[in-house]
Amino acid sequence: MDEKKAVAVKVSDISLSFGGVRALSDVSFDVHEGEILAIIGPNGAGKTSMLNCINGFYHADRKGSIVYKDRELIGMKTYDIAKLSVARVFQGIQTYGGMTTLDNLMTGMHLTLDYGVLASFFYFWSKAKKQEMEKRRKIEDIIDFLEIKHIRKAYVGELAYGLRKRVDFGRALAMEPDLLLLDEPMAGMNLEEKEDMARFILDVSEEKQTTMVLVEHDMGVVMDIADHIVVLDFGKKIADGTPEQISKDPVVIAAYLGEEGN
Amino acid sequence: MYKKPCGVFDETYEQDSALVRTGYRWLMLVLLLACLFGVLPLFAGNYFMDAMINIAIMVIAALGLQIIIGFTGQVSLGHAAFMAVGAYTSAMLSTHLGMSFWIAMPLAALFAGLLGILIAMPALRIRGFYVAVTTLAAHYIIMWLILHGGNLTKGVSGMTAGEIRIGSFAFDNELKFYYLAMLFAATAVFLTSNMMRTKIGRAMIAVRDNDLAAEFMGINVFKTKVTAFFLSSLYAGVAGSLLAHYQGIITVDQFTLMDSIWMLAMLIIGGATITGAIMGVVFLKILQQVVLFGAPMIGHVFPIFAGSAVAAFMQIFFGAVIILFLIFEPRGLFHRWQITLSTFRLWPFPY
Numbered sequence: 017m018d019e020k021k022a023v024a025v026k027v028s029d030i031s032l033s034f035g036g037v038r039a040l041s042d043v044s045f046d047v048h049e050g051e052i053l054a055i056i057g058p059n060g061a062g063k064t065s066m067l068n069c070i071n072g073f074y075h076a077d078r079k080g081s082i083v084y085k086d087r088e089l090i091g092m093k094t095y096d097i098a099k100l101s102v103a104r105v106f107q108g109i110q111t112y113g114g115m116t117t118l119d120n121l122m123t124g125m126h127l128t129l130d131y132g133v134l135a136s137f138f139y140f141w142s143k144a145k146k147q148e149m150e151k152r153r154k155i156e157d158i159i160d161f162l163e164i165k166h167i168r169k170a171y172v173g174e175l176a177y178g179l180r181k182r183v184d185f186g187r188a189l190a191m192e193p194d195l196l197l198l199d200e201p202m203a204g205m206n207l208e209e210k211e212d213m214a215r216f217i218l219d220v221s222e223e224k225q226t227t228m229v230l231v232e233h234d235m236g237v238v239m240d241i242a243d244h245i246v247v248l249d250f251g252k253k254i255a256d257g258t259p260e261q262i263s264k265d266p267v268v269i270a271a272y273l274g275e276e277g278n
Numbered sequence: 279m280y281k282k283p284c285g286v287f288d289e290t291y292e293q294d295s296a297l298v299r300t301g302y303r304w305l306m307l308v309l310l311l312a313c314l315f316g317v318l319p320l321f322a323g324n325y326f327m328d329a330m331i332n333i334a335i336m337v338i339a340a341l342g343l344q345i346i347i348g349f350t351g352q353v354s355l356g357h358a359a360f361m362a363v364g365a366y367t368s369a370m371l372s373t374h375l376g377m378s379f380w381i382a383m384p385l386a387a388l389f390a391g392l393l394g395i396l397i398a399m400p401a402l403r404i405r406g407f408y409v410a411v412t413t414l415a416a417h418y419i420i421m422w423l424i425l426h427g428g429n430l431t432k433g434v435s436g437m438t439a440g441e442i443r444i445g446s447f448a449f450d451n452e453l454k455f456y457y458l459a460m461l462f463a464a465t466a467v468f469l470t471s472n473m474m475r476t477k478i479g480r481a482m483i484a485v486r487d488n489d490l491a492a493e494f495m496g497i498n499v500f501k502t503k504v505t506a507f508f509l510s511s512l513y514a515g516v517a518g519s520l521l522a523h524y525q526g527i528i529t530v531d532q533f534t535l536m537d538s539i540w541m542l543a544m545l546i547i548g549g550a551t552i553t554g555a556i557m558g559v560v561f562l563k564i565l566q567q568v569v570l571f572g573a574p575m576i577g578h579v580f581p582i583f584a585g586s587a588v589a590a591f592m593q594i595f596f597g598a599v600i601i602l603f604l605i606f607e608p609r610g611l612f613h614r615w616q617i618t619l620s621t622f623r624l625w626p627f628p629y
C-alpha cells in the first residue's frame with residue numbers, strides 16, 4: 017500500500033445495532049484515494065452494514081464518524097450522499113426489472129441531468145433533449161466497455177443473473193463515481209463471469225482511479241485485485257493491511273479456520 | 279425484447295430514442311390520425327361521436343392514473359374523486375363567476391393536482407398500501423363535500439357548466455366537441471410520451487421497480503412520488519373539466535368508487551404503458567357497448583336475466599374479463615400486441 021496517498025474516506029469508531037443485535041462495534045479504517053479496499057469476513061460479519069452506513073442508509077451511532085470530501089456522512093440522507101458521487105453495486109439483484117438495459121444505465125445518470133418536469137414534457141423544444149443526447153454518448157461507451165451491446169434494449173427483468181449483475185455495475189459507473197461501493201459483485205457467478213467482472217473492476221480502477229470499497233467472499237479474487245484489506249468478524253475489525261499481511265495474519269487464519277471447522 | 283425489422287439500424291442516438299422510429303410506423307401514425315380527424319367524422323353519427331368523445335376524455339384520465347399506478351407503482355383509488363374535483367371546480371368557476379373554459383380548466387386542473395398531493399403526501403412517505411387507503415377515504419370525503427356544498431355545488435340536482443367557445447365559435451355539437459376532445463387526448467399522449475423518455479419518467483419507473491436502489495442512485499423517492507401524484511390528479515382534473523363542459527351538467531353519481539375501479543381495470547387490461555392505457559380504455563368501452571346491446575337480447579331469450587339482472591350481468595361479465603386477463607395476460611393487451619407485431623415485422627427473416 018502506498019502510504020503517501022491521501023485518505024478518501026475516514027471511518028472512525030462506527031457502531032451500529034439492530035435492537036439487541038450489534039452489527040458493528042467501533043470499526044475504524046481509512047480508504048485511500050484511488051485504492052481498492054476489500055472488506056472480508058464470514059456471513060453476518062457486518063460487511064453490508066458497513067457499506068450501508070457509508071451510503072447513509074443505516075444510521076451509525078453518532079459517536080462515530082465517516083468523513084468523505086470534508087463532509088460528515090452520518091446524518092446525511094442517502095440520496096444526498098449520492099450527490100457526492102458515491103455509487104453502489106448491490107448484493108443480490110437490485111436492478112430495475114421493468115426497464116431496458118439502456119434505461120437502467122440512463123437512470124444512473126439521473127443526478128447529472130439538470131432539467132425539470134416542464135422541460136421533460138416539451139422534450140423537443142427544451143434542454144432535456146440536448147442533455148439526454150450528450151449523456152447518451154457516455155452511456156454507450158459504458159455499454160461497449162461492459163460488452164452488453166447485445167442486450168441494450170432487452171428488459172433487465174428477463175436477463176440471466178450474471179448479466180443483471182453487469183447491468184447493476186454499469187448503472188453504478190453511469191453515476192461517474194468518485195467512490196464506488198461494491199457489495200459482492202461476483203457472488204453466484206461462474207468462473208468466466210467472475211474473471212470478466214474482476215477485469216472490469218481493475219480497468220475502471222486503472223483508467224479512472226476511482227476509489228473502491230469491495231465486499232467479496234472469493235479470497236482468490238480479493239487477493240488478486242485488492243490493494244488493502246479490512247477483515248470483520250462479528251462486527252469487529254480483526255485485521256487491516258495489505259493482502260500479504262492479511263494472508264499471514266494468525267488472527268485471520270484462526271477466524272477463517274474456526275469458520276470452516278464449524 | 280423489442281426488435282426492429284432487419285435493415286433498420288439506428289444511425290444516431292437521436293433517431294434511436296425517437297418516439298416513432300421506422301417509416302412504416304410513421305405511415306401508420308399518419309393514417310391513424312387521418313382516420314380519427316378526417317375520415318371518421320364524415321361517416322359517424324352522433325351516437326358514435328359521443329362514444330368517441332367519452333373515450334378521448336377517459337384516455338386523458340387513464341393516462342393520469344397510469345402515471346401513478348403503472349409507472350410509479352402507487353395504487354390510488356381516488357381517481358374518480360379527483361376527476362370530480364376538476365369537473366366541479368371548472369363548472370363552478372364557469373357558472374358562478376362566468377369564467378371561460380380556457381381559464382377555468384387550467385385552474386381546475388391545478389386545484390385537483392394540488393389537492394391530490396395535499397391528500398396523498400403523508401401516505402407517500404411510507405411504503406405499502408397507505409396510499410390506497412388514504413385515497414379511498416379521500417374519495418368519500420370529497421363526494422360528501424360536493425353533495426353537501428349547498429348552492430355552491432348544487433348538491434343532488436347537479437352543477438351546470440358553460441359551453442366551450444373560442445371567440446364567437448362554440449363547441450356546441452358532438453362533431454365540434456369531438457375534434458376538441460381528440461386534440462386534448464392526442465396532446466396528453468404526446469406530452470406523456472415525452473416525459474417517459476426523460477429522467478422524470480425513468481425516475482418514476484425506478485421508484486416502482488426498486489425504490490431502494492433508486493434512493494442510492496440519488497433519486498429523491500418521495501419527491502418523485504409527489505410529482506407523479508400531482509400529475510396524476512392534474513390529468514384527472516383536465517378530464518373532469520372537459521366532461522363537465524361537454525355535458526353541460528354534472529352530477530355526483532358520475533364519479534363513484536366503481537369508476538375509479540373501472541379505470542384501474544382498464545390499466546390492468548391494457549398493461550403498464552401509454553399505449554396500454556389507450557388500449558385498455560378502448561377495449562373496455564367496446565365491451566361496454568357489446569354488453570349494452572347484448573344483454574337485452576339475452577334477456578329476451580332467458581327471461582330470468584331480464585331487467586335489473588342486466589346490470590348484475592354486466593358486473594359479472596367485466597369481472598370475469600379482468601380475472602382472465604390477470605391469469606393469462608398479466609402484462610396487458612399492449613404486450614400481446616407487440617409480440618404479434620414483432621413476429622409480423624420480422625417475418626420472414628427473423629434477424
Ligand SMILES: Nc1ncnc2c1ncn2[C@@H]1O[C@H](COP(=O)(O)OP(=O)(O)OP(=O)(O)O)[C@@H](O)[C@H]1O
Nearest residue numbers: 034037039057058059060061062063064065066107
Ligand atoms: N435491516 C436489518 N435489520 C436487522 N438486522 C440486520 C439488518 N441488517 C443487518 N442485520 C444484522 O446485522 C448483522 C450483519 O449483517 P450484514 O448484512 O451486514 O452482514 P454481511 O457481512 O454483509 O453478511 P453476508 O456475507 O451474509 O452478506 C447480521 O447479524 C444481520 O442479521
Ligand SMILES: [Mg+2]
Nearest residue numbers: 063064065107
Ligand atoms: Mg452482505
